[in-house]
Amino acid sequence: MPYERLKLAHKKTVGAKQTLKACQRGSALEVYIASDAETYVTAPILKICSENNIPVVKVDSMRELGKVCGIEVSCAAAAIIKG
Template sequence: MAYKIGTKQTTKTLESRQAIGVYVARDADPKLTRGIVAQSEKDGVPVRWFDSMAELGKECGIDVGAAMAAVVLDEK
């Protein structure tokens, strides 16, 4: 698996139907996450919630927090 991290990258990945999952931080701004969660649910893309942006960033292998990330298959 690979990640497209951040609001813009997650949105683009979801719109292009490449996302196999979406990760969202509970402490992220709801104005940013609301639409992504709704679109994910509409498209049948599973949403996994993380307690904090720091926890989500760590899951994605970065040293800073992230509001959301799209999960994609590794590009080989």
């Protein structure tokens, strides 16, 4: 299951803005993107991940990603970060 590493991570970002910031800072180790998220939200994250060779895991839904991250709402992106 693709969510296992994210569930077990001690430090993570939740949400597109925080995930993008982590990628820009170079602290993202692995990024999770919901397949049903809007392209304009995820495109900048995917671009920086591609440029910096950060692994990207596509997951089925924003709702499930939010649940795995421990929040009550949907989530377009999340990342495991250094720390």
